[in-house]
Amino acid sequence: MSVVTQTEPAATTENVAPAREWRPPSYWPFVIPALVVVLAVIIFPWVFTIWMSMQEWKVGSPTTFVGLANYLRLPTDPRFVEAVGHTLSYTALSVLLPLVFGTLAAVVFHQKFAARGFLRGIFIMPMMATPVAIALVWTMMFHPQLGVLNYLLSLVGLPPQLWVFNPTTVIPSLVLVETWQWTPLVMLIVLGGLAAIPTEPYESAQIDGANFWQVFRFITLPLIMPFLFIAGMIRMIDAVKSFDIIFAITQGGPGSASETINVYLYSVAFVYYDLGYGSAIAVVFFLLIVALAALLLYLRKRLLWTSQLGSDA
């Protein structure tokens, strides 16, 4: 998850070793207030959600225990199945595009140039800005008649688009916003990776007369792989959960063309007030995110293994 825990195990054990003698229970008072808060707002909701997911629970009517019925309803609910599809395609695009653009941007920001800090501050503004405010302006820019995007397309001779008003282009259009917003985070993580690369490989590559692309492909890219992986993981978790942008721009529409699991979860729980079913969706949603994360971890292991095999041969 974090760059710190990845790179620092050696330093940590060194620091902590002398602390061992005066460690036990006396540090607990520092942690207890936070523990109470975490129990109340994080653990309790979790346990309660699992319990609720096994109830028929609609606001205003009595609750009954129904076991796994809510879960069994999921695969037969066409809206849920569709939402899973939308979520997966939205996520795949929203991981890949920021990874590509973020890496390119990091390579550029790794160079030295005037006002670099200030420009980096400008560059990260999209991800810090209030998502709803951003979404509002993008909605205006997507407007088929008056939007500035269709004007820009017309400047390069492309036909006008319906953007978020067309079921086939709504997800790519939303991914455009997501990419614009989150490329900076990938850039920052990869930039941290570039800063940690030693200079020796570059010096020997220069002596060997490698060109820019070869240097990037055979030295930079393998060395920043761990950071790209972390960035991809974080991006995946955020893209799957993406809500503000989608909800504020399309509310899942047109029809249900951009309804992701999170948006559907909102409708079930807080529009139809079907809290039991909503809880079941929340649990499955969480498991899906964990499964995707596990898949990425597995892919990385496989990748490491094959690359080692390659170097042995």
Next chain:
Amino acid sequence: MNPRYILGRIGLWLSVFVIVSPAILFFLWMGSLSLKFEIDNASYPPVFFPEHIAWKNYADVFASNRFLTYFTNSLVVTGCATALAMLVGVPAGYGIARMAAHKSAIVILIARITPGLSYLIPLFLLFQWLGLLGTLVPQIIIHLVVTVPIVIWIMIGYFETTPLELEEAALIDGATRWQVFRHVALPIARPGLAVAFILAVIFSWNNFVFGIVLAGRETRTLPVAVYNMISFDQLSWGPLAAAALIVTAPVLLLTVMAQRQIVAGLTAGAVKGG
């Protein structure tokens, strides 16, 4: 100054320009929308620099009777949620770092992975049962879901890098653990406190999903208020853009002013709430 170097510089600046322009152009366009009268906003091809500047869009937003309420709500929710998070999160980060209880970080990881909406269902029922809906308390409490993990996560990372020698010396001299924390560890960790504080403020201020469920007419925070304006008057773009810019302006200012701290915090913790 060989030609190859100059060519390289030109290429570099060209790439910098290409990379930064989506952000710059977007916010310039946002500003342009917010400063135009409807006639300019509804014209095609679009007008970038209007002949008459509509300062009145901003005046309208500030003059609308509820704006001040929503602004105060945002301040109270973000202020309380951040203050409480610092109060419990900073000592917790210290304790976890000193106990080397890295496994406890898994809770924070789970909090990071869990979609914000799944906290909302049980807490919504709880607040309803406690009769707290209609006040700002539910939003303050649920914003802790965002702020507490950020603060703990960043402070663990920070206290792990601060030297132990001073603390040991203070303990040998007879200071209590609380005194050591208060007078030795805390002052050293001040940059970390700033990072945790800034990020907690930003992510709490930006939060939208908790508000749309828990906020009533009188308890909306600014992002929720702006969202409600969209559905309300779809067609007056000027005041809408002005409102959007006002909502996000504090965050943008903070980003540019404290970009060093924000970059440090995001690359170390890479946490985001919600």
